[in-house]
Amino acid sequence: MNKRVAIIGAGVVGASAAYELSKDPSIDLTIYDEGTGQGTSAAAGIISPWLSRRRNKKWYVMVKEGAAFYPDFLSEVMQGKEIPSSVYRKVGTLLFKKKPEYLTEMLEIGEKRRLDAPEIGELAILTADEIREKIPVYKGENSALWASGGARVDGGRLVELLLSRAVENGAAVIRKKARFKRADQGYSVLTDHSEDSFESVILSAAAWLPDLLDPEGYDVDIRPQKGQLAEVQLSDHQTENWPVIMPEGEADIIPFEDGKVVIGATHENDKGFNLTIDEELVSTLIDDAAAFFSTELHQASITSYRVGTRAYTSDFAPFFGEVPDLPNVYAASGLGSTGLTAGPLVGKCLADLVRKISPLLPVEDYPIADYVKKKELT
Ligand SMILES: Cc1cc2nc3c(=O)[nH]c(=O)nc-3n(C[C@H](O)[C@H](O)[C@H](O)COP(=O)(O)OP(=O)(O)OC[C@H]3O[C@@H](n4cnc5c(N)ncnc54)[C@H](O)[C@@H]3O)c2cc1C
Known part of the structure; x- marks a missing residue:
């Protein structure tokens, strides 16, 4: 039986x-x-665990192996067909830090970690002009650490x-x-x-x-933690291959296909299982992202809000x-x-x-x- x-x-x-x-x-x-x-x-969709300063080694093994597991797992799920870009794509990650010396430090950490995590891919510090080659609307002047193995996924x-x-x-x-x-x-x-x-x-x-x-x-x-984010539509841009952008702070920018861009997310520890969208709070994320990245994000229309609950141990x-x-x-x-x-x-x-x-x-x-x-x- x-x-x-x-x-x-x-x-x-x-x-x-x-x-x-x-x-x-x-x-x-x-x-x-x-x-x-x-x-x-509700998740933002970032798969890029290597460039974290978090010290918990067992957590790191879990997320590093988790990121490495994705491509083969999805290839098997797709039974040989191409993995739809609307679900998952390796587009690379751009990590920004306020101080340039932190970028060098993260590059060194990344290079060490690449020895047993080749999935991290190519690592380099890119100038603002080099970033614009990947994302034409980038208006900032900051450099960023590029990791070609980063991916984004629509949960x-x-x-x-x-x-x-x-x-x-x-x-x-x-x-x-x-x-x-x-x-x-x-x-x-x-x-x-x-x-x-x-x-x-x-x-x-x-x-x-x-x-x-x-x-x-x-x-x-x-315990529960509330997270909110917004999905915006950037018209007239081919966003499918744009990398994931991780500035310092909460406002990560995750471009998907056909102009869809996710901006988020909040980390709210005092809201329990509350699922009310706080448009004002989310708009501060969009403001931060626009100020940092491109004012075009301000002109983009908000197509939806998402809210969900993360689970944390003490x-x-x-x-x-x-x-x-x-x-x-x-x-x-x-x-x-x-x-x-x-x-x-x-x-x-x-x-x-x-x-x-x-x-x-x-x-x-x-x-x-x-x-x-x-x-x-x-
Ligand atoms: C806003 C936000 C942004 C995030 N961004 C990222 C990111 O960029 N990268 C990343 O790696 N992670 C991210 N996360 C974290 C990630 O989404 C979660 O850690 C992960 O999705 C948890 O998956 P899970 O399957 O354990 O739980 P969940 O996805 O929460 O699923 C649990 C499911 O169980 C169901 N359920 C519960 N109780 C019952 C019951 N009694 N009967 C039936 N069904 C039940 C729930 O309804 C739910 O559908 C983000 C999370 C949030 C909220």
Whole structure:
């Protein structure tokens, strides 16, 4: 008999796990996703983890391997067809720093990191005129560090693609809020319309993991962070191959195809799960981007706003693995502001754990037991 597996939460982590598991004919797979506040479909889309000063080495391994995993993963998902540029493209990254000496420092860090991360590609400090060769509308006079291996991804489209492949492979997708509980054999997953039993469950519910595990008696060290951004339309420009622009501050600029440019994002720690768009706050991001980069961004029309919730642990480290004392229940969370980068690889790792295969990332380096604990009895 086939093994029955449920996935609760289909952002990039759950959808990637779903795609992986759906390829296995011995697994019957059901995916539950409610969708509200999803981080993945709100994300800016930057895949460029190498030029960070963050010191957590295990986090760095996760995001570095996550970025390296993307191209082969997507080639396989596309079954040999070209990866659509609207989903993912390696366009390179331009990193700006206020002080020129910081650029030299980051170049040195990048060159060291390239020894075991060749995906970073070519590194160079470009002058303003050299930047204009790549992005004609750049009006600034600052230099920037160029890394040719940086990429951009549309999280919402990526999830759609992965789930559509999973469905083609026979998986069921239920767009409902779900909860789970222990059953006589395995686990029950319930929505307001259904109850089904499973041998194994993946909880890829990011900021909402505490809600899923609370009824089973767990405290989960995860807090939400609100992020907002704007999508603008730059008419009359071929933006498809423009690099991702990372100035200092929050206003990153991520050009996509056909003049679509994403500007964001905010990092709001005091808003909980609030999903209200604060147009005034987002317009300050656009002002910053326009002042720094090109006043054309001021003339561009805002086509949409996006808002989502990131998930953070108290020490900012991500985790994944089997939930303590819940055999065959696996979870991941705490991917913070780099979860789109790490997501496909973390999803594959969860799928590997379900199949009892040793995952590509060492599970002991991301210990779930440090963040998911049985409530103390009072
Ligand atoms: C504004 C913004 C910009 C960002 N930019 C970047 C970036 O440029 N680069 C980068 O690497 N990362 C970025 N991130 C971070 C990244 O988006 C997240 O870390 C990542 O998407 C998390 O993926 P996930 O699958 O763990 O969770 P999510 O994408 O949040 O998905 C969790 C899903 O679970 C569902 N769910 C929860 N509970 C239930 C339930 N009970 N039943 C059913 N479904 C449920 C939710 O509705 C949601 O759809 C950004 C995030 C935000 C918000």
